[in-house]
Amino acid sequence: MVAGANFNFNGCQVYKGYLDRFEQHALLSELRMIVSKAPLFSPLTPWGKPMSVKMTSAGKYGWYSDHKGYRYIPKHPNGTHWPEIPRSIQAIWHDLCGDQPNPECCLVNYYEKKAKMGLHQDKDEKNLMHPVLSISLGDDALFRIGGQNKNDRTESIWLSSGDVLVMSGASRLAYHGIDRIKYGSSQLLKSGGRLNLTLRVVD
């Protein structure tokens, strides 16, 4: 569908408007199913502060954090297996990442009005070469990305509902985060806020 990315920074590609409104709503109903089986929760950082972002996962693994550190776990804290990753989400992965193994984790992050996420690297996976794909739904978010060192120069871009971002190659281990969201900027979520889906190969 999309020939090429329309933003590129250190190899991080952003496909603005990848999902149309119809596709965004379809994705949203898939997410409602996931959240009903695997409710959102606020993980604790390893140093005991609750994260402002609420999250859950789908797939073989879910991302988790507490005093023991960042890791992937095979079950939701409620003891049940994570729901399966919907086919429609897998299709986006294969469209943009091509010949890659199937994603094993679809992390669902929910940002309410004041939620943000500090600069970090995605490095809890066994093979750090597989791409990371992120889908934005709902309110606009100010995304910041730098290089592989925390003090590298950073650049910011507004992500909107329907945008898809892929971090591969040089950007796979780039520091990135969300500085803030523009609460109420999208009508997609009746409740307001932003949903972000992150697809990763874990093993």
Next chain:
DNA sequence: AAGTCTCT
């Protein structure tokens, strides 16, 4: 520090 504080 996947947070937060501080400085502008």
Next chain:
DNA sequence: TAAA
């Protein structure tokens, strides 16, 4: 309040 936004940038870093």
